[in-house]
Amino acid sequence: MNRETLPYRPCAGFMLINAEGLVFVGQRIDPSAHGFWQMPQGGIDQGEDVRAAALRELEEETGIGAHLVEVIAPASRTIAYDLPDELLGKVWKGKYRGQEQHWFLGRFLGTDANIDLNAHEPAEFNEWRWIAPGLLPEVIVPFKRDVYEAVLAEFRDLI
Structure with missing residues (x-):
């Protein structure tokens, strides 16, 4: 498989902050990612608006509807990553080399009781928590x- 000939998968992600300035992260159910935490994110459907995709992924993965979120800002650019060699050809049916992500920052207007990891089948996360933004690189x-x-770096001044 030639990495250079594969495209990036279009993806949208959401950095959700609460009133205390902490960021929502979920622990993926996927055994290969056990012990790692991530912000809600996922693929963009063909023809789907990127903001709509980010809010859809947020709702599917957390149960938090758009009415409980104030979107603060989109990132100024897309952010791409490549899959490591051991995953290339194994995820996303081998169609992609990695993801090109569109990120959004938003403030959570609800309460923790509004979070439902089983709102969509299949669930993506088995646990969730609020963490300090600076810890994000350590948990992913x-x-x-x-x-x-x-x-x-994109959202630091807005959190």
């Missing part, structure tokens, strides 16, 4: 660390 799977550092 290592090959996405640069992405989380870039997202932090």
Whole structure:
């Protein structure tokens, strides 16, 4: 498989902050990612608006509807990452080399009782928590660390 000939998968992600300035992260159910945490994110459907995709992914993965979110800002650019060699050809049916992500920052207007990891089948996360933004690069799977550092740099002054 030639990495250079594969496209990036279009993706949207959402950095959700609460009133205390902490960021929502979920622990993926996927056994290969056990012990790692991530912000809600996922693929963009063909023809789907990127903001709509980010809000859809947020709702599917957390149960938090758009009415409980104030979108603060989109990132100024897309942020891409490549899959490590051991995952290339194994995820997303081998169609992509990695993801090109569109990130959004938003404030959570609800309460923790509004969070429902089983709102959509199949569930993506088995646990969730609020963490300090600076901890994001430490909790994500290592090959996405640069992405989380870039997202932090984009939104740091707005959190």
